[in-house]
Amino acid sequence: MHSWFSFIPLILEGALVTVGLTLAGCVLALMMAFIAGLGRLSLHAPVRWLATCYIEFFRGTSIFVQLFWAYFVLPLFGLTLTPLEAGILALxxxxxxxxxxVVRGAVQSIGREQHEACRALNLTRWQGLRHVILPQALVLMLPTFCNNAIELLKATAVVxxxxLSDMTFQAQVVRAQTGSTAVPFITILLLYFVMALALSRSIRGLEKRLTRGLEGVRT
Incomplete structure (x- = not known):
């Protein structure tokens, strides 16, 4: 047991990498979700086509292959990424x-009367989205965004x-050096659970705040 405690800092070091990878991956995922989701609703056919190609490609291919492409194949085209950068990009x-x-579905679920109100107020399409439609749609997006964030957290193990020395990698190092399999993997199992719980609680708290701010807006 004493030898196990000496490896705790190694596991915690991997946990910090996992947290950083999750947060950075979520930021990129959120940006791409809004760009591609709103792109699917664009009035311009080429924009819709590009957004659809992106969505179908990344949903239809394996995260493992995407990760290997980012780290092993892109350097062949002159773009060399660190393991952390490749992990963030792929995830x-x-x-x-x-x-x-999720973005596309939430925006389309907002009632027609809201869009008509935007036109009545002489708002441009972008102004209507920004000030009227998206604030309401965001509340609908958050529960699924929460699930997506947790899935991203769990998917970080592939790096x-x-x-990349994330929690899973460090657990494998500890297993190799101590011969113990159960203890290191039980430890990271609990750490993943705590991180997922923190993500879930944070997003639910944000959802409650936004819901209070929009009470009475939608009928």
Whole structure:
């Protein structure tokens, strides 16, 4: 047991990498979700086509292959990424493709009367989206965004395949050095659960705040 405690800092170091990877991946995923989701609703056919291609490609191919492409194949085209950068890129683009459909569906679910109100107020399409439609749609997006963020957190384990020292990678190191399998993997199992719970509570808190701010707006 004493030898196990000496490896705790190694696991915690990996946990910090996992947290950073999750947060950065979520930022990229959120950006791509709104860009592609709103792109699917564009009045311009080329924009809709590009958004659809992005969504279908990243939803229809394996995250493992996408990660290997980012880390091993892109350097062949002159773009060399660190393991952390490759992990953020692959995870963000992958989860962003799922989030894009959430954005599209939420925007389309807002009642026609809200769009008509925007036109009555002489708002441009962008102004209507920004000030009227998106604030209401965001409340509808948050529960699924929460699920997507947790899925991204769990998917960070794949970066151990490109030798990024996240929690899973460090647990494998501890297992190799101590011969113990159960203890390190139970430890990271609990850490993943705590991180997922923190993500869930944070997003639910944000959802409650936004819901209070929009009480009475939609009927």
């Amino acid at each position: 963000g683009l992958n989860v962003g493709a799922y989030g894009a459909e 151990s395949l490109i030798s």
